[in-house]
Amino acid sequence: MIKIAWLLPLLPLLGFVVISFVTKRLKLLSALVAIGTMAASLIISLGIAYEVLRDGVTMESPVEYAVNWLSVPGLTIEAGILIDPLAAVMLIVVCTVALLVDIYSLGYMEGDPGYSRYFSYLSLFGASMLGLVVANNYFQMFFFWELVGLSSYLLIGYYFGRHSAVQANKKAFIANRVADFGFLLGFFYLFLMFGTFNFGELAQAMPAHANSAMLTIAAILVFIGPVGKSAQFPLHVWLPDAMEGPTPVSALIHAATMVAAGVYLVSRQFVLFANAEIALLVVAYVGGFTALFAATIAIVNSDIKRILAFSTLSQLGYMMMALGVGSVTAGMFHLTTHAFFKALLFLGAGSAIHAVHSNSIWKMGGLYKKMPITTWTFVIGTLALAGIFPFAGFWSKDEILLVTRDAGFTGLYILATFVAFLTAFYMFRLIFIAFFGESRSEHEPHESPLSMTVPLLILAVFSIGAGFIGAPFLEKAFWALVYYGKPHHPVPDLLVMAVSTGIALSGILLAWLIYHKKYISAEKIKERFLVVYTILENKYYIDEIYQWFFDKVVLVISSAFNWSDRNLVDGAAHGISDSIRAGGAKLRYIQTGSMQNYALVIFAATILLVIWMAIPVLGGI
Amino acid sequence: MVDLSPVVFWTISAIVIGSAIAVISSKNIVHSALFLVLTFVSVAGIYATLTVDYLAAVQILVYAGAIAIMLVFGVMLTKRGDIRESNLFNQYKYIGLLIAAGFLIMTVYMLSLTEFPVVAGPIGSSVELVAISMFGDYVIPFEGAAILLLVAMVGAVMIARGGNKKQ
Amino acid sequence: MTSIGLQHYLILAAILFSIGFYGSVAKKNGVAVLMGIELMLNAVNINLIAFNRFLNPDVSVGMIFAIFVIVVAAAEVAVGLAIIIKIYRERLTTSVNDIDWLKW
């Protein structure tokens, strides 16, 4: 199956083409094409995973093959396939979630006029994402990196009739552009240093330049890419707004897969960061900060999808932090589990939104009676996210905390633990408000159709079970496959487990007290910390700062340039042409019409010439 | 050196210049015309001092005889208003003078710088030489001049017949 | 008094030419302008003949040139007067000052 890995991106791409040009008018067929191609990709992915395990493909000995895509003297760009356990894991995650989301969308998008368009975009996304995962060089990575950005743009703006949606997709694209700018520069630097884009060749060459200034700069620049794509501070602003897209899209792209691409990128070429310590620190602290930063915002938000979005931010920060402290294993492990339970959460949220026609958690409430499957799968996802034993999140989060502490980042460890508390708190706030308590919906909610609930159930199973692939007590588990350097078998640390579980439970408890039992008034707290609340509610005003920058700086400069273009640059040209014309208009009056005047001029000129010729200094005789 | 009385030259030159100035300064166009005849005749005198008798004769016949008379006719045909005020200066009186003076000064200056390799010697029979040349080497310009006169005649008729009175 | 040489004739011609020029630019009457031109041409003739006489008296090039100049002058005056007459008929003026319809 590895031999046909190149089919992975091609199949969905084919799906995209077919949907766009052939089955556009046949909605159901379009959906089936999308699902079929994605299912085929999933099968190939599974086959690849099987072969990886069977043939003992390791991180050190990946299977790689490539063709020259472009070759000019001094530059060879390959189109290649690189399969190692990291890629295999990522493939399975992507394909699985994508397939489930495709199926879910069958029901969710029912009756939407842009049904086929929606599935074509999803296929395009699938193709780009899979292409990104199997890339064997930076160029190809960047290529698909941008294409997933495009798919994201298209899908966020799927409801292009809504101002907010098109505003959001623009914002997403631009934020990603800024990030890609850094990414591009980063691997330009690498190319300058090593003359290749190929991951393997770079990996071999890098240690010789370990911690050199240039490599550090390159690493930090490359990291800007993930900062954008994985929505790390300060380029995180686009992700919450990206929730304007259809909910399954949020689940697939803006929670499970695409945003994880940043984490994947850092893991993919971890050797770069490993050889640039400062860059690694940057990764760790940006990740940690984002984890905390986003979690605090999530506490006060009332939009179900945005809460999940901030939670995604926070969790991505976690992953980055794990990478930053040096553990690809932990980062990727969390990526995997997070993909499942976050997809579950989003799909569940979508189901709820579908039922109540609103995003606001205050418009929901008491859904557990009407929508049991949605509710309970959602709770499972939440438990996984909160890191409650034995759900998937528990294992992965624990591993992150563990490696952070082991690597000596005590500060980050405490921060991460605190974030775990916050996570548990805001997620259960959401649960208690939206799914339990009084029904506040204006609509009569009802359970979603089968095509939506089945993926929920499947994902719930994954959310429970996926953690075990990396459970520390297993002998040959996730850690043995995906790692950097040499595999590191995590030793279970009961203290860390206990602390994190305890703190998560306390978060749940606090939420229960405030929002379910209402022993503590949320209003009072809000009034007490009004300043803090306002800041959080406004997401630290980051959006406003950017908006100000754009409106007051960029647009002002633009207008100034525009003015100068019209008045200075063009003005100079007009000045010249006007003066020529004016010169002509003036000079014509020397032609007075009087012939004796003419004669005088002619003779005067003759005499002047004679005088000139009579004076040797002037060139005369 | 040509044997020549300087007195004759100076006298005739004075008449030439004086009458030429009178042509210009006279306010009456008829007087101007008469002074012009005087100038032409005196120029013929200059020719005579150069012993170019033939040209002196031509000068008197053509210029004093024909051209000057033609000019007088022209004056008469276009007579209008007071004849005593018929030949006034225009606005270029002074600047024209300036340029004319400049012209004179520069020309004289340049002439004065030149050394001429004067060849002294009597001139042959001028009429004979001219006649031979006219129908020898100079036949083409001669014929051209003939056509020129013809054209001038035809043209003068064409033009003078045209034009209509207009108040 | 020194003997009269070529220079004298040339200067006489130059003076006559200048006077002729002055007359043709500073007078209003068209006929007077023509007169000025005739004076200029006469000056040229003096030049030509003087050169011929003083520099190479054995060939008569200058004289022949002068004759052609006289011929041309005559033709010019004829045409000039015809035009002046026509213009007089059209505009009732012979003042060249007023003849400035064509300008700019």
Add this chain to the structure above:
Amino acid sequence: MENVFYLLIPELIVGVLGLLLLVLGLLVPKSETKGFGLLALSGLVIVFLSTILYQGQTAEFLGGMYVIDPFATFFKQLVLIAAFLVVLASLEYVGKLGYHFSEYYSCLAFIVLGMMMMVSAGDLITFYVGLELMTLTFVILTAFEKKKAVGTEAGLKYLILGGMSSAVLLYGLSLLYGATGTTIIKDMVGIISDNGIQSILVLGMVFALSGFAFKISAVPFHMWSPDIYEGAPTPITAFLAVASKAAAFAVFVRIFITALPDLAHLWIVIVTVLAVLTMILGNLVAIPQTNIKRMLAYSSIAQAGYILLGLIAFSELGITALLFYSMAYVFANVGAFAVVIAFYNKVGSDQIKDYSGLARRSPLLAAVMFVCLISLAGLPPTAGFAGKLLLFTAVIEQGYVWLAFIGILMSMVSVYYYLIVVKHMYLGKAEEGAQPVTISVSLKTALVICLTATIFLGLYWTPLLNLALQAAQSLF
């Protein structure tokens, strides 16, 4: 002396043609008017063919008084082509005039004769007589039109200014004669190099140059030309702008290159100044013009500036370029004036604004005008470009890059006012109910000839270049 008078056959035919037309005018009744034009045309064709017989021949006779060489032949042919086109363009105009049919064509023939005398002149006297024959006849043709006061004015201006300038020219020629003792142009050079450069020679050179500058209307000696071009009947304007300028150039070049090369260091700087002034002023003043004839007059002035570049280069290439450009200029300028004639014949206006919508009213007129103006501006694919390329190559070869710059920049300025005409023709809207402009066959022939020649010579210029080259080589 070998009998080489047969070389004068072209001149003789033209002279006979002129006289014949004059005489026939007295004999033939007034109603038979067309015949004169056709007679003139066929006569000119015969003359042209007879000049082809002497292509490439070199001969002198009457002791160097008269010269037949490729240079002269080139200009004769140029003049004849111009005359032919002008006669074609005149047929309709003269037909409408109603009088002086025979005199008109006969005068044209005499002008051609004068020009032929000028370009073949081997001595100053022949040249002078030819010049005056040409000038005076032009004066007649400028002023002869009845009921057209501006024509008379133009005639008077031309006569008086021409007379004064030829007085100066003559004064200069007399000084040249005095300095060298001869009027034979090619004998002068030897005497000058023997005698050295005397101040009288310089004075004569400057006066002569002033006279020539007047004839080719180089700034500041140009002042007569816009008025006369505007006032004269348009076919005459075309002829004046093209042929008289070319003939004057021919003599200018012949005298200054053959007789005065020792003074080249002096006259080249003067000519350079004149050329620069001419290019700048001619083009600038053309911009605000509203009368198309006057605009073309200023443009003609500017063109003289370009042609002068060839003289400044003072090289074989320069003279070749000058010759080539003169020929290119003939087709372009006559073409443009032919459009003006055709338009005036039908619409009765010379105002540029009345050309609005001409592209709709007569695509041919608009196209010819367009192409001719492009050629005048020196843009490909027209003969004007080839000519300007040669001219600029010639001056740059001599190191005058700045001069080429001014020249080309000014020709871009010229594009501006040419485009204004194009703008009216193509972009403008004709007035309500404007009729299509019909063109007579003869004019159409002239237009098509100009159009074809302009484009053909712009694309494939080897034949003309070879002729010009041959002509230029005969001077050096």
Add this chain to the structure above:
Amino acid sequence: MSFPILSIIMLAPVLGALVILMLPEKEEKIIKITAAVFSFISLVLSIVIFIMYDKSAGGIQFVEQIPWVDYLGISYKVGVDGLSLPMVLLTSLVIFTGVFASWDMHNRIKEFFIFLLVLTTGVFGVFISLDLFFFYLFFEVALIPMYVLIGVWGSTRKEYAAMKLTLYLLIGSVFALVAIIATFLYAAAPEYLGFITLDMVALGTVTYDIAFQKFAFLLMLVGFGFLVPMWPLHTWSPDGHVAAPTAVSMLHAGVIMKLGGYGLIRLGVFYYPEGAKYWAPVIALLCIVNVVYGALVAMVQKDLKFVVGYSSVSHMGYVLLGIAALNTLSLDGAVAQMFAHGIMTALFFALVGNIYHKSHTREIARFGGLAHQMPRVAAGFVIAGLASLGLPGLNNFVAEFLIFLGAFSVDQVILGFISFRLLAILGILGIVITATYVLRVVQFTFFGPRKAEWDHLEDAKGIEMVPIVILIGTLILFGVYPAPLIDLINSGVEPLVAKIQAAAEIGGIF
């Protein structure tokens, strides 16, 4: 002589024009079909030579030569190499699609197509000429008809724009012409060639004196800089683009501007490598102004075409950046960018023209939600926009990538703290700004709630789709599989780079 394929490519349009000249004015349909057929001949033959060109051999191929003017060593010589062949293909693509983009015109069709086709012949001629005389001749032939085309069939201050454009371009050509003349005269000196010739290949074999190179390259730079257009010589281009009718905008922004870049490479860099090195810092500085300034100005435009116009200014800055960097990658990229930008901007103008034709306005503020009424146009516009912002998978990305990488790898300080690398970074920043304004325009024009005002607009269909499909297809084809194009370009750039490397090391002007 073998089959004169290049001459036929070049002459097909003008033959078409002649045929149209014979047709009666009322037969609009036949006129359009004629134009399409003749431009199709060019297109097919261009594709044929694109495929037949032997990349491994490189150099100039399909040469035809006829002696023309012996005295100046002029011959009618045409041929293509890796630099010109993509341009020929570009031209034939743009003109063919341009004819279809003009399908809806009804005003003075006959004249329109005559001028358009003559113009096209000029453009082809420039790209295939191997003789300076013909090069310049075609160059001007490509410019003159523009005046009438814009003036008659244009919109928005058309007369002003037409005049401005024509004069600017002609003034630019002045500088180029002086440089051309100086060059062949210089080369004719006995110590160099010893004979006068305008053969571009022969002139390329001469090593010019450095002082001369500095001078001549400056002239070329200014001359072709007008065309490219290089800041601050650029103001004609937005005005011209805006005023021009659709097909002319396409041809103009798509091809005519490329004449500048092509000329600068073919004549400037190729003849005067040292001069190029000397002036490269100036080009680099100005081109970054182009990129950033153009993009920022585009951001605040209110007219759709002005946005595209300024975006062209910005994008052509990349071409200049590629030229300034003077290495294989950057020059490959510069040529590829000319091709890609040509296709992209032609697509833009075709779409804007489509909208304008139906709505009679281009004011962005009046639009909104057009994707509801015109989904195909919207999709096309988005794709063009994505190409413009350099999205992978579209041709522009490849080109820009090569330029950036090439420019980025130049390690040279230009002035004080400004290094080449910094300028390259600013250039890359330009694509961020591009993304901003492109997406803003897309948003304001096509997205948002449906407006009833525009319900009468019909989506593109039938023949209108021809240009859209062809151009998008080209963008994607060479975006996904650029190797044929880039290999071809590289075969042309190689000798150039060899020359640059062989040239003496000479510092920049600063």
